[in-house]
Amino acid sequence: MRQHLLEMLMNNEGEFVSGQQISDKLNCSRTAIWKHIEELRKEGYVIEAVPRKGYRIQSAPDRVTAAEINARLKTEVLGKTIVYEESVKSTQEIAQRLSQSGANEGTLVVADEQTGGRGRLGRQWQSPKGTGVWMSLILRPDIPLQKAPQLTLLAAVGITKAISKVTGLRPEIKWPNDILVNGKKAVGILTELQAESDRVHAVIIGPGINVNVGRDDFNDELKDIATSLKIESGKEIKRADLISAILKEMEELYHDYLNNGFALVKLLWESYANSIGRRIRVRTLNQQIEGIAKGITDDGILLLEDDEGNIHPIYSADIEIPGT
Amino acid sequence: MRQHLLEMLMNNEGEFVSGQQISDKLNCSRTAIWKHIEELRKEGYVIEAVPRKGYRIQSAPDRVTAAEINARLKTEVLGKTIVYEESVKSTQEIAQRLSQSGANEGTLVVADEQTGGRGRLGRQWQSPKGTGVWMSLILRPDIPLQKAPQLTLLAAVGITKAISKVTGLRPEIKWPNDILVNGKKAVGILTELQAESDRVHAVIIGPGINVNVGRDDFNDELKDIATSLKIESGKEIKRADLISAILKEMEELYHDYLNNGFALVKLLWESYANSIGRRIRVRTLNQQIEGIAKGITDDGILLLEDDEGNIHPIYSADIEIPGT
Numbered sequence: 001m002r003q004h005l006l007e008m009l010m011n012n013e014g015e016f017v018s019g020q021q022i023s024d025k026l027n028c029s030r031t032a033i034w035k036h037i038e039e040l041r042k043e044g045y046v047i048e049a050v051p052r053k054g055y056r057i058q059s060a061p062d063r064v065t066a067a068e069i070n071a072r073l074k075t076e077v078l079g080k081t082i083v084y085e086e087s088v089k090s091t092q093e094i095a096q097r098l099s100q101s102g103a104n105e106g107t108l109v110v111a112d113e114q115t116g117g118r119g120r121l122g123r124q125w126q127s128p129k130g131t132g133v134w135m136s137l138i139l140r141p142d143i144p145l146q147k148a149p150q151l152t153l154l155a156a157v158g159i160t161k162a163i164s165k166v167t168g169l170r171p172e173i174k175w176p177n178d179i180l181v182n183g184k185k186a187v188g189i190l191t192e193l194q195a196e197s198d199r200v201h202a203v204i205i206g207p208g209i210n211v212n213v214g215r216d217d218f219n220d221e222l223k224d225i226a227t228s229l230k231i232e233s234g235k236e237i238k239r240a241d242l243i244s245a246i247l248k249e250m251e252e253l254y255h256d257y258l259n260n261g262f263a264l265v266k267l268l269w270e271s272y273a274n275s276i277g278r279r280i281r282v283r284t285l286n287q288q289i290e291g292i293a294k295g296i297t298d299d300g301i302l303l304l305e306d307d308e309g310n311i312h313p314i315y316s317a318d319i320e321i322p323g324t
Numbered sequence: 325m326r327q328h329l330l331e332m333l334m335n336n337e338g339e340f341v342s343g344q345q346i347s348d349k350l351n352c353s354r355t356a357i358w359k360h361i362e363e364l365r366k367e368g369y370v371i372e373a374v375p376r377k378g379y380r381i382q383s384a385p386d387r388v389t390a391a392e393i394n395a396r397l398k399t400e401v402l403g404k405t406i407v408y409e410e411s412v413k414s415t416q417e418i419a420q421r422l423s424q425s426g427a428n429e430g431t432l433v434v435a436d437e438q439t440g441g442r443g444r445l446g447r448q449w450q451s452p453k454g455t456g457v458w459m460s461l462i463l464r465p466d467i468p469l470q471k472a473p474q475l476t477l478l479a480a481v482g483i484t485k486a487i488s489k490v491t492g493l494r495p496e497i498k499w500p501n502d503i504l505v506n507g508k509k510a511v512g513i514l515t516e517l518q519a520e521s522d523r524v525h526a527v528i529i530g531p532g533i534n535v536n537v538g539r540d541d542f543n544d545e546l547k548d549i550a551t552s553l554k555i556e557s558g559k560e561i562k563r564a565d566l567i568s569a570i571l572k573e574m575e576e577l578y579h580d581y582l583n584n585g586f587a588l589v590k591l592l593w594e595s596y597a598n599s600i601g602r603r604i605r606v607r608t609l610n611q612q613i614e615g616i617a618k619g620i621t622d623d624g625i626l627l628l629e630d631d632e633g634n635i636h637p638i639y640s641a642d643i644e645i646p647g648t
Contacts, residue, residue, distance in 0.1 A: 100420075121523060142609065144639030145517065146470045146623055152521040176522060190520065193469070197476040197515035197624075198500060198640035199445060285466065299470055300521075315468030316522035 001026060002036045003067040009047070009057040010071035018054035062212065064110050064133070064239050072244035077106040078137065078254070079247040085109070087129070089116040092190060092206040095136035099194055099202040105140040110243065117208060119188050120177065121316075125208045128217060131228070133209040133239050137250075140202050141258060145195050148203055149300035150262050152177045152191040155205045157268045158250035159187055163209075166245050167233045172274035175293070175302050175319055180274065184227035186210050207246075211239050262298055270295060275319060280304070284317040293319075325350060326360045327391040333371070333381040334395035342378035386536065388434050388457070388563050396568035401430040402461065402578070403571040409433070411453070413440040416514060416530040419460035423518055423526040429464040434567065441532060443512050444501070445640075449532045452541060455552070457533040457563050461574075464526050465582060469519050472527055473624035474586050476501045476515040479529045481592045482574035483511055487533075490569050491557045496598035499617070499626050499643055504598065508551035510534050531570075535563050586622055594619060599643060604628070608641040617643075 004026055008017055019030050026033075037047055037055060044061030060068065066082040073079055081104055088094060091109040098107055114127030114134045127134045139151060156173045163171050163179070163186075171179045171186065179187035187209045194201040210228035218226050229237050256264050270276050275293040282289045282304055291306040302314040328350055332341055343354050350357075361371055361379060368385030384392065390406040397403050405428055412418060415433040422431055438451030438458045451458045463475060477500070484495045484503055487510075495503045495510065503511035511533045518525040534552035542550050553561050580588050594600050599617040606613045606628055615630040626638040 096424075120520060145473060146625070146639065149469060149521045193517060193519040193521065195517040195519070196444060197473045197517065301470070315470065 001028065001032075002039060003070065005033065005036050006040060006045075006067050007071045009055060010060070012056075014056070016048075016050065016053040016056045021054070060238070060240075062130070062236065062238050062240075064112060064135075064243060066110075068240040069108075069110065069243050072240055073247065074244065075106075075247045075251045078251045079106060079108045079244075080104070081107040083107065083109045085111045087111060087113040087115060090114055090118050091134055091136040092118060092192060092204060095138055095204045095206070096192065096194070099138050099204060103138055105138060107138045108135060108243075108247070109137075110135040114208075118190060118206075119208070120190055125188060125190075126219070126222065127208060128213065131213045131217065132211050133207065133243055133246075135243065136204055136206040137247075138202055138204055139254065141200060141254075143200055144198060145193075145200060146299055147262070148193055148195070148200055149176070149191075150257070150265065150298075151203045151205065152189060153269045153296070153300050154253050154257055154265045155189050155191065155207065155250060157265055157272060158253050159189070159207055159209070159246050160272050161249045161268075162242060162245035163187075163229065165249075166242050167229050167235075167237060169229065169233050171272070173269060173272045174274055175296070175314075176300070176316075181227055181229065181232040184232075185225055186227050186229060186232070209242070211237050211242060266296065266298070275302075275321060278321055281320045281322055282312075282314055282317045283320070284314070290322070325352065325356075326363060327394065329357065329360050330364060330369075330391050331395040333379060334384070336380075338380070340372075340374065340377040340380045345378070384562070384564075386454070386560065386562050386564075388436060388459075388567060390434075392564040393432075393434065393567050396564055397571065398568065399430075399571045399575045402575045403430060403432045403567075404428070405431040407431065407433045409435045411435060411437040411439060414438055414442055415458055415460040416442060416516060416528060419462055419528045419530070420516065420518070423462050423528060427462055429462060431462040432459060432567075432571070433461075434459040438532075442514060442530075443532065444514055449512060449514075450543070450546065451532060452537065455537045455541065456535050457531065457567055457570075459567065460528055460530040461571075462526055462528055463578065465524060465578075467524055468522060469517075469524060470623055471586070472517050472519070472524055473500070473515075474581070474589065474622075475527045475529065476513060477593045477620070477624050478577050478581055478589045479513050479515065479531065479574060481589055481596060482577050483513070483531055483533070483570050484596050485573045485592075486566060486569035487511075487553060489573075490566050491553050491559075491561060493553065493557050495596070497593060497596045498598055499620070499638075500624070500640075505551055505553065505556040508556075509549055510551050510553060510556070533566070535561050535566060590620060590622070599626075599645060602645060605644045605646055606636075606638055606641045607644070608638070614646070 046058040048056045066084045088111045091111050095109045111134050113129035117125035117127035119125040160171045171181050177189040190206040192204045212230045213228035280293045291304045294303040304312045370382040372380045390408045412435045415435050419433045435458050437453035441449035441451035443449040480497045487495050495505050501513040514530040516528045536554045537552035604617045615628045618627040628636045
């Protein structure tokens with residue numbers, strides 16, 4: 001009930017909604033409405049109440065609850081089921097479990113805080129309370145295993161586009177799945193897979209986005225290499241706006257991907273990538289190579305041309321751009 | 325203690341082991357030994373006891389307990405941890421859970437019966453009590469995701485070689501992961517994956533092998549297409565012998581694979597495959613194509629040449645050989 005009330009007010013942002021309208025639509029008494037309005041105010045919503053005009057939302061707190069995201073959602077599938085938790089160890093772990101017990105495609109797990117957030121290759125990911133987008137999205141594409149890494153690239157493109165639209169910033173993608181703003185990391189994406197050898201059961205896409213993290217909130221190790229959207233844009237961003245924009249961009253790309261294949265994502269990815277055509281240093285578990293990043297293959301593998309002109313397919317590595 | 329006693333007797337099959345030897349090695353009394361011998365007899369072991377000579381094992385029941393497999397194990401890594409259950413829903417499910425909580429590479433889950441055995445593509449797999457090898461093996465190779473299907477082919481080759489050695493039969497592999505004996509299916513392999521988009525956490529290989537299933541034990545649907553090693557070879561096979569042989573063959577192939585890549589497995593796979601160079605019919609979710617199976621790629625993808633000379637990469641499908 002409170003969620004529906006909130007959605008009505010949000011969908012009419014700037015306009016008054018009369019008590020009568022609300023009462024008719026939600027089938028409840030004016031007194032009940034008043035009580036819910038009071039509750040919303042306690043949660044941080046600033047709501048104007050004017051006799052004979054009704055209610056108008058003036059500002060909403062920066063929350064990532066299902067109600068807040070739902071009120072902004074413009075998608076058909078992605079985010080249609082939202083599981084919100086205030087504090088979890090890792091949204092990825094929850095999504096893994098939900099996926100194994102058959103959760104629908106598009107199910108989204110969001111948390112205000114992660115106490116044991118994970119990044120790529122078993123690394124930690126700092127996820128302090130109230131300042132970032134810590135989420136995991138379940139997709140169930142009917143694709144062969146070999147093509148699954150394409151969805152990491154799709155996610156990177158979708159998030160880059162959404163950040164660009166919501167903040168005006170111009171993020172770049174660093175292969176395979178970091179998003180940088182002004183050369184520093186603002187987003188990491190952990191993509192995990194549940195699969196048979198010839199069928200993907202689920203791809204679980206887990207971006208961690210530093211949204212309103214302050215410069216002093218990063219520890220010494222991260223200070224020089226990490227940033228947030230607030231630091232770079234100079235303004236606070238409503239996380240629910242960003243999440244809704246990400247789901248919208250990803251849904252459009254995903255729809256095109258399922259119908260027409262990887263071509264569009266590949267094109268967009270290369271246009272956002274900071275490495276293509278540039279000299280990079282690649283560090284894998286066993287070796288270090290320098291050369292020119294030539295592009296990515298249809299399977300999402302990075303192609304590196306070394307100084308002898310040999311092409312190396314790079315499946316998994318950390319890359320650096322020397323001199324930056 | 326009983327397991328060690330059993331291993332001593334098994335390792336000296338055909339020879340007497342004196343009570344004194346056992347007592348010294350296992351550091352226990354002659355009376356304790358006698359009690360354990362009695363227990364083993366109750367489990368179905370036939371053990372000869374001759375005064376002043378000692379104990380000799382004459383025949384062992386067809387069991388797949390950790391002790392029975394351990395006593396025959398000739399591997400370094402595969403099967404070094406064995407989880408045996410009399411009856412489970414699915415060994416694959418147990419292995420998935422163990423893998424997620426960090427089980428070592430080589431961990432093997434075996435059951436005497438599965439009540440909800442699963443095959444490829446969500447299909448059921450009949451796993452009646454005491455007649456088959458229902459097992460799941462956890463591998464943790466450091467390979468990119470795209471190469472994971474190679475391990476299904478590796479498993480198929482290892483199992484084919486082991487069946488051949490233990491039974492004298494000449495099985496054939498039907499792409500991607502069925503093993504046929506005299507044209508009927510005796511083995512299916514479900515391979516599942518836990519992975520990031522650029523790192524494999526675990527490959528869980530789950531063969532289901534019809535070993536001592538009788539002809540009348542198959543239901544009407546399976547009767548014409550399925551068979552067992554006993555039906556085809558005319559003799560009962562000790563399942564623990566087969567499991568031990570499979571682990572041995574797979575370990576050798578896996579070791580070579582990690583050191584030298586896919587070449588040997590590919591060569592052997594093609595030598596055992598029933599389809600290469602032959603006309604086949606391929607049914608995928610969306611289409612049906614006929615043509616000549618040309619071989620497999622380095623990623624384990626089947627290449628089909630249609631009548632117009634076009635090459636189709638087949639990632640996931642069911643194949644038939646028309647006229648067989």
